[in-house]
Amino acid sequence: MRLSQSFYRTLKEISKDAQIPSHQLMFRAGMIQQLSSGIYNYLPLALRSIRKIENIIREELDSRGCEEVLMPAVVPADLWQETGRWDLYGDLLLRFKDRKGNDYCMAPTHEEVITDMVRRNLKSWKQLPWNLYQIQGKFRDEFRPRYGLMRGREFIMKDAYSFDLDEDGARRSYWQMYEAYTAIFSRCGVQFRAVDAATGEIGGDMSHEFQVLASSGEDLILSCKSCDYAANIEKATTPRIQLTPDESTFEVVETVDTPGQKTIVEVSSFLGTDPSGFLKSLVYEADSKPVVVLIAGNRDVNESKLQAFLGAGTLRLASDSMVEKTIGILPGYVGPVGLPPEIPVIADLSVGSGINWISGANEADKHIRNVNLGRDFNPSRILDIAFAAAGDTCPRCDEGRLEEHRGIEVGQVFYLGTKYSKLMDCSYLDENGDARPAEMGCYGIGVGRTMAAAIEQNHDENGIIWPVPIAPWEVVVLPLQLNDEAVADTAETIYEGFRLAGIDTVIDDRNERAGFKFKDADLIGYPVQVVLGSRSVAAGKAEVKFRASGEKTEIPLDDVVVTIRDWILERRLGGS
């Protein structure tokens, strides 16, 4: 590519809307343009990197027996109604009508479409397993798009779906994809960590996220310093706690007046106690039915864990009026003692860690002291439903402490089971002629986000430092004095040599000053700069600068193409 003919343009200034390095650099390097909130044009440089990431994905998946398909972005509502997600998915799903008034959506994910596609073809046990994937634009009407391509509304995603005969097969498919993802992200040149993850609304019971570690990440990861445990905070389990308190230490229950004091902070400050001695009592609505949740005052309820345990389609804190109607008292004074017997009570493990709790009295302006598990209240279940936190004991090795990191989720793998295949009747006949639903898994990679995450991890004050496997271009040839015929001719010869050698090369043949070209080359982040100036060309040398190390070296003009070609080829396939 000749820069004199290229569409691209770099900028010196950044928009104040660009908050993080990857967004700022993509903006300055002329890789993306914002068209609307969370919606971007991908300009040539960005698309070249994206295509390379896509091809790495294709190579790793195809070599593992996956097949690529392409499904529509616009999907009729009836498929989504079959699984109930038309109603459950909420505002993230962009819905609209066609000219005939029929409902459609922009697909945010494709479980319904792929399951429909597969059920039309699937007949016999002899056909499975299948693993189908696509790379395609998705649309999710995010409540808060931000950070450029990091959280867009329209974004490029690779989504794959596996169909197996049984659970064993599905788990094999799952771990095969886990390995594929490890290979893919290694090749893309990002530092990442696979962590235990929550499954969320998509369903299923096993999931890992691939998190690129970066301070700008939106996700919180907890990992053990002593063992290999790592989990998203949405999923991380809290420390095991002993549940047999000594009843001889229980004190007598006592009611205290706490006029106007409702929150834990207010009451604990009013009573001069620490929030950790407080038993927090929350009323949730799970599928519109009330549930009381008890938890230590210094812990927070992890609603995704709670929802998973309850198996509820929807879960939210009950409104004040709902609490008053079902419990008979306003929030702030709810407690575990004397609740209506028909309301289920679920306690977090932390409730077993303390004695002589302070709680609401189920009476206005009153709390009670010395409330104890077993003597004063008996929850129907005691479960791990709290957020783990940095400093907790590791739930796996019981030795190390958890520490907190920020991560960018670039991929996630799910074991789905038969949730979709049952709801949509995607089944096959087994050896006995019995119909059985396929066991499914689904697997996503945010392609644009992977590119952004790579920039987030690989840049300096001068610009991007592309890992070779995903660099838009591998080499830039920089003739510094175009009016020097020897320089211009040599540059053309070397440029052509790289092209013939199959190296992705640009020549900066713009009539610009040297400094201008250097700044641009550093900003764009070409892994190798081949600099040709009058002096060095006259001496029969090219100056070569490696962007990542900053190392500069001189190479005889006759050798430069071969030497740099070999350097590129060694790195083109990336890590692992």
Place this chain on the structure above:
RNA sequence: CGGAAUGUAGCCCAGCGGCUAGGGCACCUGCUUUGGGAGCAGGAGAUCGGAGGUUCGAGUCCUCUCAUUCCGACCA
């Protein structure tokens, strides 16, 4: 959904109710320069997000609206 801020040339930003709306970057012309985003001179480019209103006079004040960005979102 709640709160806040911002919309002025392709990009980044100034602009006190008062004359013909400024600057930097980028762009065009000429001269000069030519190894880390050069200099000088000249030039083109804006219905100041949109609609109403107040006023002798509105980019500036008021109302509505649209858009973008940031913070927060039930913890009793």
